Amino acid sequence: MFPGADEYGVEVHIDDAAVDRLLAVGPDDVDEQRSSAHRTQSGDVDAPSSLSFSRNVFLPLTTACRYTCTYCTYYDVPGEATLMSLDEVRDVVQMGADAGCTEALFTFGDAPDERYTEIHRQLDEWGYDDILEYLVAACEVALDEGLLPHSNPGDLTREQFESLAPVNASMGVMLETTADVAAHAGNRRKTPGQRLNTIRAAGEEGVPFTTGILVGIGETWRDRAESLLAIRALHERYGHIQEVIVQNVVPNDRSDYERPSIETMRRVVSMARVALPEEISVQVPPNLSEAARLVDCGVDDLGGVSPVTDDYVNPEYAWPALQELADIAEESGVPLRERLPVYARYLPDEFRPSGIEAAPAPRNRETWIREPIADRLRGGDVHSERLRHVAHGDGPLSTPET
Numbered sequence: 001m002f003p004g005a006d007e008y009g010v011e012v013h014i015d016d017a018a019v020d021r022l023l024a025v026g027p028d029d030v031d032e033q034r035s036s037a038h039r040t041q042s043g044d045v046d047a048p049s050s051l052s053f054s055r056n057v058f059l060p061l062t063t064a065c066r067y068t069c070t071y072c073t074y075y076d077v078p079g080e081a082t083l084m085s086l087d088e089v090r091d092v093v094q095m096g097a098d099a100g101c102t103e104a105l106f107t108f109g110d111a112p113d114e115r116y117t118e119i120h121r122q123l124d125e126w127g128y129d130d131i132l133e134y135l136v137a138a139c140e141v142a143l144d145e146g147l148l149p150h151s152n153p154g155d156l157t158r159e160q161f162e163s164l165a166p167v168n169a170s171m172g173v174m175l176e177t178t179a180d181v182a183a184h185a186g187n188r189r190k191t192p193g194q195r196l197n198t199i200r201a202a203g204e205e206g207v208p209f210t211t212g213i214l215v216g217i218g219e220t221w222r223d224r225a226e227s228l229l230a231i232r233a234l235h236e237r238y239g240h241i242q243e244v245i246v247q248n249v250v251p252n253d254r255s256d257y258e259r260p261s262i263e264t265m266r267r268v269v270s271m272a273r274v275a276l277p278e279e280i281s282v283q284v285p286p287n288l289s290e291a292a293r294l295v296d297c298g299v300d301d302l303g304g305v306s307p308v309t310d311d312y313v314n315p316e317y318a319w320p321a322l323q324e325l326a327d328i329a330e331e332s333g334v335p336l337r338e339r340l341p342v343y344a345r346y347l348p349d350e351f352r353p354s355g356i357e358a359a360p361a362p363r364n365r366e367t368w369i370r371e372p373i374a375d376r377l378r379g380g381d382v383h384s385e386r387l388r389h390v391a392h393g394d395g396p397l398s399t400p401e402t
Ligand code: SF4
Pocket: 065, 066, 067, 068, 069, 072, 073, 074, 075, 108, 109, 110, 190
């Protein structure tokens, strides 16, 4: 049982033999001298047939977080933490919609605890009981201006998902690891059980979901294998995991974690590709990883890129321009396709491109997409038209099927 799992009643059992099989997975030595177009297979994994990405704006709704993970530069301490006003949210999403984005990526730490008195006072002054109620209002602004929200508000209960799901196309939280690592040490710490509980709650509520592992925070190879298999186990139960991010830690102002080597990343990505069913995308963030050297290990998604906002989670590492994504795809010999923040298989029939099979409906309703999101997709304005184009695979940077 994983640390903290008992407390949340999360039962995810991992077979030792499956871990051992995964530990044997890895890329063969790839002859870097060969033309990348001919590097179609690497050890135990196949290269993808295309690379996808979404065009987003990044909205750090608040930098307050109840935790203090040692590798994190995102959170600000009480007194310094910020809270975006809805006017600021509107300005950013309008800019994004004008620049052709489809996704409003709302990120903040876990709900601010009682130490953040100013954040709570401000929310109260604006008429909100808590940060999640405020997030709903911010998502409504994004929908109003023509973007589909994807929120990462930290750990949530099923009831909290229920209130956020109608205004989000998809949501996410990083599992990071199933291990108890010193990086999460301190009085206030998140636990693997808590994260697994959140991923389970998303599945129970039928929310298309993004999660991932963080590589290099003190976990072992066995921990990496177990983390990937735990994600798989929850997906097999609910069918809701759309992508798994394999993210390497990077040194920053607050810590000096060593960046994992490219050899380590190639092996972890290969393990992720083998561990996860084909329908789950494997993503690496190209501003933190040498993505072009990981594609042949099974990476098929490059995440969200923003033409108008910084990456506030890792501000020292600027997002590559869209052209750089095109260069990674070209170097890897595969086409680049733009996608929505919700993967195509979760879309209702009317928006799903032909050839993409629908994900079986979630257990508690007929469709994965709630009405406010479906209404935005079928609207009559230029924004809905753009969203439909991207949904159907003919967005601005997409290339025709070959
Ligand atoms: S990694 Fe997430 S949970 Fe940890 S301190 Fe940063 S924002 Fe908070």
